[in-house]
Amino acid sequence: LSIVVLISGGGSNLRALLEASTDAEFPARIVxxxxxxxxxxxxYAEQFGVPSFTVVPTAFADRASWGDELLTxxxxxxxxxxxxxxxxxxLPPRFVRALSPNLINTxxxxxxxxxxAHAVRDALATxxxxxxxTVHIVDEGVDTGPVLVQQAVPVxxxxxxxxLHERIKTVERELLVQAVLDIANTHLTLTDHLxxxxxxxx
Ligand code: GRF
Numbered sequence: 001l002s003i004v005v006l007i008s009g010g011g012s013n014l015r016a017l018l019e020a021s022t023d024a025e026f027p028a029r030i031v032x033x034x035x036x037x038x039x040x041x042x043x044y045a046e047q048f049g050v051p052s053f054t055v056v057p058t059a060f061a062d063r064a065s066w067g068d069e070l071l072t073x074x075x076x077x078x079x080x081x082x083x084x085x086x087x088x089x090x091l092p093p094r095f096v097r098a099l100s101p102n103l104i105n106t107x108x109x110x111x112x113x114x115x116x117a118h119a120v121r122d123a124l125a126t127x128x129x130x131x132x133x134t135v136h137i138v139d140e141g142v143d144t145g146p147v148l149v150q151q152a153v154p155v156x157x158x159x160x161x162x163x164l165h166e167r168i169k170t171v172e173r174e175l176l177v178q179a180v181l182d183i184a185n186t187h188l189t190l191t192d193h194l195x196x197x198x199x200x201x202x
Contacts, residue, residue: 001028001184004079006087008034011041013085013106016173017180018048027184031077033070035089051077057089067092071099081183084138085176088117093140100145101190103138104183106176108168110134110150115143120165129155131164133172135179137193146193151175 005014032045032052045052060066084105109119110132123131132152139145182188
């Protein structure tokens with residue numbers, strides 16, 4: 001199985017996948033892709049000896065041309081699955097259509113609650129006592145694709161955004177690794193989760 005992991009930041013989810021992939025049972029080769037040359041998480045790719053590259057949005061005139069180049073480079077690895085793990089860019093429609101449903105994302109909230117780039121901060125600001133993690137198929141919306149798995153995470157009194165996000169991440173990396181393993185072992189058939197209104201080949 002060939003997995004391409006898209007990151008933008010610290011890469012703790014990428015690290016979890018790389019650690020899992022050292023297990024002989026883990027049936028995947030991983031390639032890391034950063035949205036920025038200085039994405040700290042790319043260091044994990046080097047540490048684990050897997051290929052990595054970056055496609056930086058600022059090098060392109062617009063989102064569509066960045067997305068096309070990203071797609072071209074990602075497809076060179078013939079991925080069976082593309083995982084957005086802390087990837088802080090919205091993927092353009094052509095990219096999504098080419099790869100979904102073999103394109104999943106992890107989000108630090110219980111979607112449809114708190115979509116977007118500030119899910120942890122929004123949950124705290126709203127005063128909920130429980131939030132969580134969602135792994136879902138990426139569709140052309142933002143954090144709107146079919147949910148594969150979710151797990152709740154408590155919000156504790158006095159939580160800072162950092163405290164809550166770290167607690168979320170401890171759950172998130174387990175959930176993501178398990179979801180990828182389930183997909184790899186075909187326990188989780190992505191096409192089964194397509195929205196009912198999706199006509200075949202849409
Ligand atoms: C993760 O919680 C992800 O869901 C969110 O940002 C965080 C990235 O963490 N979008 P990392 O880069 O995987 O450490």
